[in-house]
Amino acid sequence: MAVEARIRELGSRHQNLDKAIQDEVRSPAGDDLRLQELKRRKLKLKEEMETLQRRAH
Numbered sequence: 001m002a003v004e005a006r007i008r009e010l011g012s013r014h015q016n017l018d019k020a021i022q023d024e025v026r027s028p029a030g031d032d033l034r035l036q037e038l039k040r041r042k043l044k045l046k047e048e049m050e051t052l053q054r055r056a057h
Contacts, residue, residue, distance in 0.1 A: 003056045010049045017042040 021038045024030050 003052055007049055007052050007056070010045050010052070014042060014045045014049065017045065 017038055021035065021042065024035045024038060
């Protein structure tokens with residue numbers, strides 16, 4: 001159960017990062033470095049979620 005909760009938490013953070021990325025892309029004063037950092041963090045969360053899912057099954 002704890003693993004499932006962690007996956008849900010990571011999924012929520014992943015969605016929040018996705019929204020932040022979309023906001024940054026839409027912003028006329030968008031910062032490319034910030035965008036790269038957000039994407040890197042989103043990918044890291046995705047990889048962690050996939051690892052946990054594989055271990056849970």
